[in-house]
Amino acid sequence: MHLDRRLLQQPLSASEVYRILALFDWPSRMAEFDQAAQLSQTDNLLLKPRLPYCDVSEPVVLSVTLDSARQASFHYSQQGVECSGDVVVSEPAVITYQLLNLEDSPAGLKFVGAAFTNPFDGHIVRVEVSADGLTLQLYDPMRNTGTGKYQFLFSSEESPLLLPSPDPQVINKDIK
Template sequence: MSTRASEIIQVVVNLENGEPVFSYQTPGGEPCTGDVTVTEASTITYQLQDNTGKGLRFSGVGFITPFDGIIDAVTVSSDGQYVQMLDMDQTAGTTKFQFVLTNSTNTLLVLSPDPEVKNNPK
């Protein structure tokens, strides 16, 4: 199930057997894939819900195809709790990405599974 770009998607991180496990929720708390379909220029917002006790923070977003023109810009909030992606919806197609997170336990980075953004320009 794809979420509308206007909704804030919760990125929930839990620890299972000492390892981070990612899931995604709609603003109403319903499970979702984290994928977004865009049909007009939008800002896609992801909010971190860290249940690990490890002080996770967004530090960026990594793209497999960073020059495909699907996402136009990425901003991370100063507190590391939000990522916003600007999508002008001018290029049709799909892009996959991974959230990059820091933690307060060590200097290693944490990567999320890869949700995707699909552009369907009108």
């Protein structure tokens, strides 16, 4: 089937384009419609490019910064290249996240642990945090396939409350 992209550009919003593409099981083609109208936050998110997965074989650097409204923003990278924070695993692995505190990070920010959407699914079996709170390791024995979602938990000198991250995920895939 042929798709005439001109029919799905403005004045349609990105949300409207997405709903039409979903009818034909084509939501993955959303990036082709970057000229669609952005009328809402959902439209903006639909047109934001998806970052690549992080590589399980090297540490993922995580920085947390505060904007002018004191809202936390999370950024993942490897060797200076931005990645999504998500990791694909195809054999038993230790996934390492290293916290990089920047000038606009909350003072004294440290990992205190991780929380899991389903801690019983067997994706991650152990979490270790370094003594200085700057490194967190997740142990994935690759017992099953599927996706495990988690959130990092942080403490800081600026608040007695814990800060949770948005949920990165580990995706266990069989190699065939």
